[in-house]
Amino acid sequence: MGVGRWLVLACALVACRFSDRDRPQEEVAPIYRPSPSFATVDNPFEPLPQNMAGGPATELGRKLYADTIMSVDGSLTCFSCHDMRKGGTDGLPKASVASRQNGQINTGTIFNLAFNFRFNWNGQFVTLLDHVNGPLTGKNIMGMSWSELLRRVKSSDEYQRLFAKVYPDGVTIENIRHAVTAFQLSLVTPNAPFDRYLRGQTQALDAQQHEGYHLFKSLGCVSCHQGINVGGNLFAKIGVMGEYFADRQREGRGPLTEADYGRFLVTHNLLHRYVFRVPSLRNVACTAPYFHDGSLESLEEVVVAMGRYQLGRELNDAEVLALVAFLRSLTGEHEGRPLCSPDEQGHS
Ligand code: HEC
Ligand code: HEC
Structure with missing residues (x-):
């Protein structure tokens, strides 16, 4: 076999490898295609698709x-x-x-x-x-x-x-x-009140949730928690504006552990210490306790911490309550029922 043949064969093998690695999501489930009509400057979000039924x-x-x-x-x-x-x-x-x-x-x-x-x-x-x-x-x-x-x-x-x-x-x-x-x-949770709101049912959010959504955008939560999953599409450090880990230790919520190094453990780049995937906030009211370290129990505490460590501001009570109310509007449905009931949401 000439060199040319070998090259063709090698390329075919490499291409095979790549296509195998790229195969994942596409072949496993219908590809999700964003619908540009939903996201606007005022509404930089879009609802989850209502049907992601899987195959056999x-x-x-x-x-x-x-x-x-x-x-x-x-x-x-x-x-x-x-x-x-x-x-x-x-x-x-x-x-x-x-x-x-x-x-x-x-x-x-x-x-x-x-x-x-x-x-x-x-x-x-x-x-x-x-x-x-x-x-x-x-x-x-x-x-x-x-x-x-x-x-x-x-x-x-x-x-x-x-x-x-x-x-x-x-x-x-x-x-x-x-x-x-x-x-x-196949585990997608459509029809959260927030998604119904995005689909045009303005009544799906109450006044406090509307206020919370407004704050979420105007304070800058949206700079990290964004896209269709209200998060899950970028990395960020925990403690951009304050010493999260030092404070955690002082407050008795645990000393530094290996897991706290976050993305550094993957890349070994010092700049990636304490960096995590920004979590999706969908159904966040159903998934206490919070953070990678599970160190906070209630959404109120989490929102205060986000203000302090990620935005450098001490949020007032009304702001915290409105933001928490908004976060509760992100609870979607699984098999036709809300993923968790409003009274067990967020442990508070
Ligand atoms: C600079 C980026 C950034 C900003 C701004 C930001 N967050 Fe976060 N958020 C994160 C990261 C990173 C985590 C994960 C922290 C961890 O696990 O230690 C997180 C975690 C959370 C969680 C807990 C999710 C879970 O499942 O544990 C909630 C709730 C949350 N943020 C809400 C907010 C709200 C509300 C605001 C605005 C007041 C906000 N965030 C602003 C990056 C950000
Ligand atoms: C002993 C408890 C435990 C069991 C059993 C378990 N998991 Fe998990 N799972 C975890 C923990 C802890 C994480 C978070 C890991 C991390 O982020 O480093 C996780 C995260 C995940 C995630 C989410 C990843 C993400 O990006 O947020 C998926 C998917 C998952 N597990 C799948 C599985 C599958 C599939 C099995 C069975 C083969 C399984 N898990 C069994 C504890 C468990």
């Missing part, structure tokens, strides 16, 4: 999510820490269930992941397909290996049958990741 892989992914074969000692399912009745989280400061008492960081929600640009608090994973690796092999999480999972899934007649229905090549590691991802991408 979705049900298979849900079954894997609920199966203890995913954890090395058979003690946990993915739902053990991602409870649909707790906004897709565990409601704990740092993940610690059953045999896993060593949680380092607050459990993120599994809702509306389709609209985040990176995954995990420090943005370690670029695609949701790659992210499955994190929880599956994480020592404090499932503690599994892919080869062992493959062996277990293959040895089940039921899974063999279900995989064969969805994938021509049956049970493979790639297909397991694909099914889990398809399920995760």
Whole structure:
């Protein structure tokens, strides 16, 4: 074979690799296309799509999510820490269930992941397909290996049958990741009062929520929490305007830990210390406690902290209450019901 042939072959292989890596979201679920008609200068947001129904892989992914074969000692399912009745989280400061008492960081929600640009608090994973690796092999999480999972899934007649229905090549590691991802991408929570407002129902927000939305934009919360997920599309430091970690320690909410280094752990760039993915605020009222360290219980405390550390201002009570009221309008629906009821929202 001449050099030219080799080049063609090498390029084909490389292209194959790239397309495989870029494949994720597009092939797993319908691609979400923003609708420019919604976002305007006054309304820099747009509502979540009302239907992101997944394909047949979705049900298979849900079954894997609920199966203890995913954890090395058979003690946990993915739902053990991602409870649909707790906004897709565990409601704990740092993940610690059953045999896993060593949680380092607050459990993120599994809702509306389709609209985040990176995954995990420090943005370690670029695609949701790659992210499955994190929880599956994480020592404090499932503690599994892919080869062992493959062996277990293959040895089940039921899974063999279900995989064969969805994938021509049956049970493979790639297909397991694909099914889990398809399920995760289907978890979208439409019809929050805020989304109904964006669709033109001005009554969907009460006066205090209107005021909160106005403040959210005029104070500058929107400079970080923005886009369709009201966050989840950029990185920012916690403590832009104040010493968050020093104050936390002084207030007895915990000394500095490795997880606090945030994005630095991924890039090893000193400028990325204490930098995190700006979290999506959708359903935030259902996912207390807050921050990567799970150190604040109520939305009121969180909003005060955001004013102080991110904007350099001490917000007054009326501002805090209005902003919290607005945050409560971001609770969407799952299977036709609000993700959490108004009285359990935000623990206050
Ligand atoms: C022991 C508790 C626990 C279990 C069990 C668990 N998770 Fe998680 N999950 C976490 C924690 C903690 C985080 C936050 C990790 C981080 O951001 O560094 C998280 C975050 C996530 C996220 C959100 C990532 C983001 O960008 O916000 C997804 C998706 C997820 N887990 C999927 C899974 C899957 C799939 C399984 C089962 C294979 C699983 N989890 C099992 C604790 C758990
Ligand atoms: C400079 C960027 C920036 C600005 C401005 C900002 N935030 Fe944040 N916000 C963040 C980051 C980063 C986090 C995550 C902090 C952490 O986990 O330690 C966060 C976390 C939050 C959370 C907790 C979410 C969760 O799931 O734990 C809420 C609620 C919140 N912000 C609301 C607001 C409000 C309201 C304002 C305006 C008063 C605001 N933010 C301004 C960057 C910002």
